[in-house]
Amino acid sequence: MKPSYIGRLAPSPTGLLHLGHARTFWAAQERARAAGGELLLRNDDLDTARCRPEFVTAMVEDMRWFGLTWAGPMLTQSTRLLLYRAALARLHVAGCIYPCARSRRDVLAAAGAPHEGDEADEPVYPPQFRPPADASLPSLTDPVAINWRFRVPDGETLTFTDGHFGAQHAVAGREFGDFLVWRKDDVPSYQLACVVDDDAMGITEVVRGADLMKSTFRQLLLYRALGLTAPGFYHCPLVTDEKGVRLAKRHDALALRTLREQGRIPGQLRVDWK
Numbered sequence: 452m453k454p455s456y457i458g459r460l461a462p463s464p465t466g467l468l469h470l471g472h473a474r475t476f477w478a479a480q481e482r483a484r485a486a487g488g489e490l491l492l493r494n495d496d497l498d499t500a501r502c503r504p505e506f507v508t509a510m511v512e513d514m515r516w517f518g519l520t521w522a523g524p525m526l527t528q529s530t531r532l533l534l535y536r537a538a539l540a541r542l543h544v545a546g547c548i549y550p551c552a553r554s555r556r557d558v559l560a561a562a563g564a565p566h567e568g569d570e571a572d573e574p575v576y577p578p579q580f581r582p583p584a585d586a587s588l589p590s591l592t593d594p595v596a597i598n599w600r601f602r603v604p605d606g607e608t609l610t611f612t613d614g615h616f617g618a619q620h621a622v623a624g625r626e627f628g629d630f631l632v633w634r635k636d637d638v639p640s641y642q643l644a645c646v647v648d649d650d651a652m653g654i655t656e657v658v659r660g661a662d663l664m665k666s667t668f669r670q671l672l673l674y675r676a677l678g679l680t681a682p683g684f685y686h687c688p689l690v691t692d693e694k695g696v697r698l699a700k701r702h703d704a705l706a707l708r709t710l711r712e713q714g715r716i717p718g719q720l721r722v723d724w725k
């Protein structure tokens with residue numbers, strides 16, 4: 452019988468996992484256990500420029516060392532491209548996306564300075580760069596050779612109840628703008644691949660870091676456009692270092708690997724986690 456709760460661990464093999472990842476993954480495991488459910492493992496390896504096979508091996512080893520367990524074999528996003536491509540075609544038929552020839556530099560220059568606290572997120576896509584809503588859509592090429600963006604419903608307030616932070620809302624077009632669904636190097640965006648997989652894997656609750664809160668709003672729009680039911684979301688507060696700086700993969704001192712080499716014990720590292 453299918454468990455009533457299915458969660459997932461979805462690391463990207465772009466570096467060594469650190470204590471911040473472990474904390475989020477631990478929360479995911481605890482939530483799955485408390486619900487008598489199941490946890491799956493997904494290797495989010497679509498960023499070909501940054502992902503490396505040795506980090507896949509390392510992340511699996513480090514997660515096991517930390518005491519994380521999951522059901523079944525690991526799913527690897529780079530083997531699932533046909534699924535994402537089918538979703539892109541559906542968005543295209545529905546007229547929810549448009550091709551975008553603007554460079555990242557054009558977008559940054561036109562968008563101006565980021566809002567406070569938004570530095571980690573992408574700027575709102577400048578509306579003047581958008582084609583008119585009734586412009587005819589070129590067909591999708593195979594391979595895709597241009598960026599495709601999702602047109603967000605300007606001014607609509609999106610809401611959801613976060614399992615940790617409670618009621619959340621964001622206004623489309625103001626707090627986040629048109630976002631990439633497919634890149635000109637023929638790779639799906641994180642947003643699209645994540646939604647397609649979370650749906651295909653039957654995920655009932657997504658547990659991830661609070662840095663992805665805005666992505667959740669983007670993903671809610673994709674669920675709706677694709678006619679899919681969104682899972683629940685539980686965002687974990689981010690772990691910071693002693694100076695209050697968010698942990699990143701460059702904080703090597705807090706890499707799980709380093710902690711293990713120093714003889715640290717996972718149970719002790721978790722001792723203060725609520």
Ligand code: GLU
Nearest residue numbers: 461462463495645658659
């Ligand atoms: N691979 C993504 C990351 O590491 C997963 C995010 C998510 O959990 O949706 O940021």
